[in-house]
Amino acid sequence: MGKAFDPALIFEFLPKLLAYLPVTLFILVAALFFGLWLALLIALPRLYKVPVLSQLAAIYVSFIRGTPVLIQLFLVFYGLPAFLQLFHLDVSRANPLFFVIATYSLSSAAFFSETIRAAVNSVDRGQIEAAYAAGLTGRQAFVRIVLPQAGMIAFPNFANSVIGFLKDTSLAFSIGVMDMMGRGQTLISATAHALEVYIGLAIIYYLVVIVLEKGFVRAERRLQRHERKWASA
Amino acid sequence: MIQLQNIRKSYGSHEVLKGIDLTVNKGDVVVILGPSGSGKTTLLRCVNFLERPSDGQVTISGFTVDCKQPGKQNVLKLRRKTAMVFQHYNLFKHKTALENVMEGLVVAQKLPKEEAKQKSLDVLEKVGLSDKIHHYPSQLSGGQQQRVGIARALALSPEVILFDEPTSALDPELVGEVLAVIKKIAREGVTMIVVTHEMGFAREVANHIVFMDGGVIVEEGPPDEIFSNPKEERTKQFVRRITPEWSYVI
Numbered sequence A: 001m002g003k004a005f006d007p008a009l010i011f012e013f014l015p016k017l018l019a020y021l022p023v024t025l026f027i028l029v030a031a032l033f034f035g036l037w038l039a040l041l042i043a044l045p046r047l048y049k050v051p052v053l054s055q056l057a058a059i060y061v062s063f064i065r066g067t068p069v070l071i072q073l074f075l076v077f078y079g080l081p082a083f084l085q086l087f088h089l090d091v092s093r094a095n096p097l098f099f100v101i102a103t104y105s106l107s108s109a110a111f112f113s114e115t116i117r118a119a120v121n122s123v124d125r126g127q128i129e130a131a132y133a134a135g136l137t138g139r140q141a142f143v144r145i146v147l148p149q150a151g152m153i154a155f156p157n158f159a160n161s162v163i164g165f166l167k168d169t170s171l172a173f174s175i176g177v178m179d180m181m182g183r184g185q186t187l188i189s190a191t192a193h194a195l196e197v198y199i200g201l202a203i204i205y206y207l208v209v210i211v212l213e214k215g216f217v218r219a220e221r222r223l224q225r226h227e228r229k230w231a232s233a
Numbered sequence B: 001m002i003q004l005q006n007i008r009k010s011y012g013s014h015e016v017l018k019g020i021d022l023t024v025n026k027g028d029v030v031v032i033l034g035p036s037g038s039g040k041t042t043l044l045r046c047v048n049f050l051e052r053p054s055d056g057q058v059t060i061s062g063f064t065v066d067c068k069q070p071g072k073q074n075v076l077k078l079r080r081k082t083a084m085v086f087q088h089y090n091l092f093k094h095k096t097a098l099e100n101v102m103e104g105l106v107v108a109q110k111l112p113k114e115e116a117k118q119k120s121l122d123v124l125e126k127v128g129l130s131d132k133i134h135h136y137p138s139q140l141s142g143g144q145q146q147r148v149g150i151a152r153a154l155a156l157s158p159e160v161i162l163f164d165e166p167t168s169a170l171d172p173e174l175v176g177e178v179l180a181v182i183k184k185i186a187r188e189g190v191t192m193i194v195v196t197h198e199m200g201f202a203r204e205v206a207n208h209i210v211f212m213d214g215g216v217i218v219e220e221g222p223p224d225e226i227f228s229n230p231k232e233e234r235t236k237q238f239v240r241r242i243t244p245e246w247s248y249v250i
Helices: A007-018 A021-047 A053-066 A069-085 A096-122 A125-133 A138-175 A180-191 A194-223 B040-047 B072-079 B097-108 B113-126 B142-155 B172-187 B199-205 B223-228 B233-246
Strands: B002-011 B014-024 B029-033 B055-060 B063-066 B082-085 B160-164 B192-195 B208-213 B216-221
Touching: A007 A180, A007 A194, A021 A053, A021 A096, A021 A138, A021 A180, A021 A194, A053 A096, A069 A096, A069 A138, A096 A138, A125 A138, A125 B082, A138 A180, A138 A194, A138 B097, A180 A194, B002 B040, B014 B040, B014 B055, B014 B208, B014 B216, B029 B040, B029 B199, B040 B055, B040 B160, B040 B192, B063 B072, B082 B142, B097 B113, B097 B142, B113 B142, B113 B172, B142 B160, B142 B172, B172 B192, B172 B199, B199 B223, B208 B223, B208 B233, B216 B223, B216 B233, B223 B233
Parallel strands: B029 B192, B029 B208, B082 B160, B160 B192
Antiparallel strands: B002 B014, B002 B055, B055 B063, B208 B216
16 A cells, blocks of 8 residues: 555656656657558558458458557567577567567557558549559559548548557556656655656646647648638638 | 550450440540440540450550550550540649649659649640639639649640540539630640530530440441431430430530
């Protein structure tokens, strides 16, 4: 049992926790960066119905969606070194941050690939035909016409996922990463004021999410300027 | 010159085009008429391989593509000799009118940006949209969008422009402005193949009418002959049924 609740401690803990916000954000940004590229790689064979690869991609996505991210974290943490051992690479002493970023990249890639796939498929077929008719190659049509429009369609969905992933990163401490949550755990061990720490963490996560949401709304408005009925002068 | 030889197209066991031969000379305005399901739109889309014909040959100004084994590069080369205007305009939604027209010039034809822009502004002026160049498609009326579509095709200076029912998705009061633009560029000697239901337009602008039914060309000839003195019974039926209600002057 913890000690008596002391609200003043929340304010004392806040700056100590905030000092580790950059670690949390770093995990998020790195995982999003790798995750998006990986997502495109996973989505492409499914979009173009490449035999074998598309089935493999489907199984991968289904597995990631069907297992908790905490378990994926441990699978990567214990599994990746064992796997790389086969190639005589020793990563068992690598920074746990590396495993966290690997996990969240792999995990977010599965979700994003579904978002990308749905968005690309929902781009009007006529847009591609118009691109072909104008003499664009398949790749030019995909990159210049389909992807930008798919991006706009996918954006709200993407934004939701990012917020979800930010909160998922709070599990990283379980393999020993010192992020905000990890710092919180050490504060709890040191002071036994668990409730104050968790309130502090809740405040910070919530504020970050609010900032992200505001940013996404703005970005969305800018991306969808072509949908507005009136041209700005 | 555009030459279609023995064009066939099947979907499964259903044969939509049963061996079409058609020659279009430079400067010709060929209008393809026929009841729905006759295969006219499919034929048009076979010219630029938006539909891949099952058999036959497509030749545009000396370049021939064999439909049995077309090859990506050949299809691309063929497409770059053509341009298309679509029933539903198909303007690039995320690009302004000007960017829509410039896209093919810059990306496919590799024109320098400035030159492409000048050319685009010229054709947009020709279709009467100089004041809308920075508008997105969603900010334009159907008639304006289709005029951008025509400008986009015209800017490419293709050997032939393919029109796929360019007015059938438009509000009736917007049809006139689009037909007027098509008529204008027809008079400038642009080669076109037009699929349309606008009989008045066909009669006035076409110099060659092709009447299709059931995947074959039933009859072809100059407009006066087809409309006033058709030879085939099927053409007579079609003309009789469709002329009175559609014969308004543009």
